Amino acid sequence: MMTTETGLESEVKKEPEQAEEQPAAPELQTQAQDEPATQQQVHPKQEHTEAEKPEELTDNKETLQSTTGEQPSGEEHTDTPTSPKPASPSAQTSPGLGKKEKEEASGKGISRFLPPWLKKQKSQSQVESKESLGIGDPVKEEGDVQEKKSEKEEKREQGGEDGIDKPPEVQRSLPQDSKADEKEEKHSISSAETQPAKETRKDSLEKDVDLKEEKNGAGEEIQKKIKEEENVQKPELKAEKPPGKPSKKMKTVVCKVMMLEGMEFPCEVEKRAKGQVLFNKVCENINLLEKDYFGLTYRSNSDQKNWLDPAKEIKRQIRSSPWQFAFSVKFYPPDPSQLTEDITRYYLCLQLRQDIASGRLPCSFVTHALLGSYCLQAELGDYDPEEHRVGYISDFQFAPTQTKELEEKVVELHKTHRGLTPAQADAQFLENAKKLSMYGVDLHHAKDLERVDIMLGVCANGLLIYKDRLRINRFAWPKILKISYKRSNFYIKIRPGETEQFESTIGFKLLNHRAAKRLWKVCVEHHTFFRLVSPEQPPKAKFLTLGSKFRYSGRTQSQTRQASTLIDRPAPYFERTSSKRVSGSLDGAPVVRVTDHNLVDSSAAEINGKGDTAAKDNGKEPGTPSRTQLELSQESKVVEQQSDGTTAAATGAETSEMEREEEDSQLQKDLDKTQEGVLKHQASISELKRSFMESSPEPRPNQWEKRLTTTLPLLTQGSLEEEITTILLSKESFSNCLTGTFTTTAKRAAEGAGAKAPAESLSPFPSTRPSETLDEKQKSEMGEEAEVEIEETVIEEIRRTSKVKNSPDTTESPAAAIMSGEGEKEPEEEASKASTSSESHSESEDEAEYHPQVAVDQIREETEENDEELGKECQVPAEQQLEEIVLPPPPEVQGIADEEKQECKHLGEDEARSSPAERKTEQEAEKAEEPKVNGEVSHSVPEVIPQVICCSEPPVVKTEMMTISDTSAAQKTEISTKEVPIVHTETKTITYEAAQLDGSGDGEPGILMSAQTITSESLCTTTTTHITKSVKGGLSETRIEKRIIITGDADIDHDQALAQAIKEAKEQHPDMSVTRVVVHKETELAEDGED
């Protein structure tokens, strides 16, 4: 449902608390939600202040968010009684500040990216008021209330968390529960008001994280790190100490972490803490320095094991799941002997024992016996006939099914290990375990495209395909050009072999899109960790971002090795917990034991419990799925034509999109088939290609043609770069429709793909830039329960280049302008001949993609190849003397990742070629345009937008198209959710188009050079980017269409989301202009349709 912005804001604030309070009544969008009913009354203050904020708050929101977001973390730390040191408040502040800056810099603060226009609207007064509040009086007043509240919350939390019995080991974190609680309460007293202080604290916390991440850099000294961490923590602790302090309010949650020893480690963290915080605490608890091989997992509602992303807030990842985690090995070092510390090997051993006992790591009888015997040696020492009687090992579990025979064999072997120290025994254990073929292979169930059950195994070297136990294929990382997923399909694009001419894409069907995404993530992580020297730069706004929002941010293996060499501490003492306990608990149900720890592998029962809670939560928040589509397309030229039919087009598009869904699925099928063919028969890829192209013959929509046509006049100018960006924000529970839309575009892309060529150049490297900022933001803004889906779909980029070859054709025959299949073909072929690396289909259907980037030193050949490709592709345009105008990247964009730079290079060449004068004019022109665009987007006036509210049946979707087109420079349109009452179903479509500046209409269609669509999907968002390149009349045109779909049951700040999306799009593609924005909102009561 679309609620007023205020609601949204409140949500933002709530978030910290939400984790616990999720169930709150859905209607209460405000903070009240989080708080128990009794307290609601008290809080009104806060709520009001926030609520009253203007709707244009987007900006505000952001600021708020950042502040709020920080709060919780601060709290967390305060609570932890661990640090005995008295705190000096001053200490906190300094780190905090630094932190804050960092945060902002890191791009977490979306506000930074907000377009100026948006910022304008932000009401300063509010912000100020807020701040003042934080500092001021309200603190105390509220204190009482909050205390109560916090108490309640705490209770709830604890209750919800299955009444955590704090194990003895927990001493650290929970020395005195009561005290801790008290403190917490006190802290909580100052809730929102204390923000500033909190911020600082939080900052310090985050700093911690950041530092670590930064350290990733090459060989930083771990020691240093530790120190830093300590420092960071100290301040936090200090902060806690002063009980009455207003800044103290922090909400903490006790996480239960199942350790490899088989015991639960309760760990208190701020609710808003990022995964890294918890992970660090856990590692610290076990004194582990080489921690990059490890990670935390949690079980989602669907009982899937997921890795906790250290870079993201825990709460947003686990959602409604309990705060239960399992500490596990994430990256199995191929050669454990290279680990620096014995303690690291020890934990690896523990993990492997678990893997073996649970059957995840299959071994032969002899291996079970041998490995088991090393376990005994490590834990019990030398075999002692007196001490070790017959049954002495029956408490251990060496295999999924343990026979007497096996035990005898184990004992027999145990006797032979006399003299081995525990560390040596562990080392021997690992030396043998590492040779097992399934060592370090992360298996995922899948089907090939013929629905045959297979397993996909991700490992250090690449991707393994199993059918039953047989390995039927293997794709080493160097072989893989791209990893992507769309919906429940997972794709890998394979580098052509010696005998093949084309890249092939192989698809697999996962259980659902979450599974696909999970697999994709694991692949990205493994590739980065094992294959790269350093992780890719954190995704910044990127022009041609194709959607992926995820990257591995930790250290790579090479980095962690380097860092490990600097470890300089005496071998830490650690107790080898008797694996008896562990193994004993393993009996029967392999990994599951200990209370209700869901994290451990396979325990359906536990899952059920979770599921219940989850269901509850969901139930509490009545799903008011609303779908909002935001189409942003900028480009004045194009606009004209489009604006004409905006309404019609919009509606048409919408319906057609829906209609096309089917087609799409059909297409999909076809694709699948073909791909399957490749997979199975290794058929010639060219065939595949052909079939692919055939399967997507869909004629291009009129809009498309129009756009193309509009560009003609520009041709004269010579250099021009056009883009069309479409951003679709849609919030809905039934995401299928949306996908349908995207697919349509995808289809187009596919068609275009036939045309081929430079497509690759567009995304030579990881083109998937995580738009995390957007993501997170969105998420944060929506309640936890809100299932937010942002699908950023299509980015069409059309670049015009004066193409020598083609220009004659195009110019002469306007008819050729038609982009649809046949018209293109000729040029297409030419183009395809020109470049060998054709990007036919693959791009058109991923939700997220990842181009494995190769470490230069490791995989030289690969890089070279890549370069070659790049070069080729770049060449084409160069020869043709592209005259493209590239707008100087906005300041924000400076941080562009390397890959992007690559792209930029390409652009740069072109740029260089264009005459400066021309460029200038162009730039100016574009600049002139931009303000317009901004104006458009930013100022959406609620009144202007007709809203159709359909109160009839929920499923009924009414669509209304709103088109605002302005010829003048500034357009003010504002989308206000305020006026949208809560209704069963609502559909609203708003289209903004930039005015046509030069009235240059495209008389001629261009030649489609390439098209690609990339879709990325996260839990909450899906982003699809469609990029099309065409050459027309000697100019190359690149269009980018981006669609974002937000799906959620709860309120979503659509305006914010829209602003975000636009902003992001602009940042990503600084040199392009927004020509069109279409917002489509749909609201309905339907159930959550998400898988």
Next chain:
Amino acid sequence: MAELMAGFGVFTHALVRGIASSLPKEALRMSSADVDLSRARHEHDIYVGVLKHKLGLQVIELPADDTLPDCVFVEDAAVVCGDTALITRPGAPSRRDETEAVRKALKNLGLNIVDIADDTATLDGGDVLFTGREFFVGLSKRTNQRGAEILADTFKDYAVSTVPVCDNLHLKSFCSMAGPGLIAIGSSEPAQKVLKIMQQMSDHRYDKLTIPDDTAANCVYLNIPNKGHVVLHRTPEEFPESAKVFEKLKEHMLIPVAITETAKVDGALTCMSILINMKSNTQ
């Protein structure tokens, strides 16, 4: 210290079987050629002699069974790795009974015997290439997917990859191990193609020894104490070019062995023995 997968090529025992008198007429073959039984037996004696006397293996010699014309090719009847023996289910129905005697002999050696209960599975030992780190199973006329699966189930420590074998009887009709990490591979196109597939499927790196004649690429590698790398390969008389290639293996003890007659019924060097390391995992 015990170690898994150590000592590739280390064998202590060999199982062989005599040549049935029915072989010349009844043994299966891909092309027709007259087999000189006595010469075949003579060559076989030499083969066994090399294993027994030259290499010092304990050789278990099973008597031939004339009702089983192909019984000399014991390799197809069982796959032994470590202390486990998978008794196969040969793809050729006429050969299924060959496993019986082999099974018995292996059991007597104290190996863990695994049988194939699945009637749909077929597996010939000749399609199984064990590299020391993993298995490759040729999917041929004699071996099917199910057979390969069972092999994978039996030897869980190892990756088992399947490779298609179309133009030859067995996977090992054109390749074999010539040393640790060294694959002898025929130079024919199909052979090279299979090698590519194997390389792609493997996490491990292998060196290749390209042998001009496909059939000569089947050799027997052993690592014998005090002798080091030993390779039994086809004689220069049979395959002069290929023999030259083997002769480039400087560090190997090369033993040319002629099997001109059994080769006429698709026999190869590896086919006529099952090599066993009885010390493998017991320490």
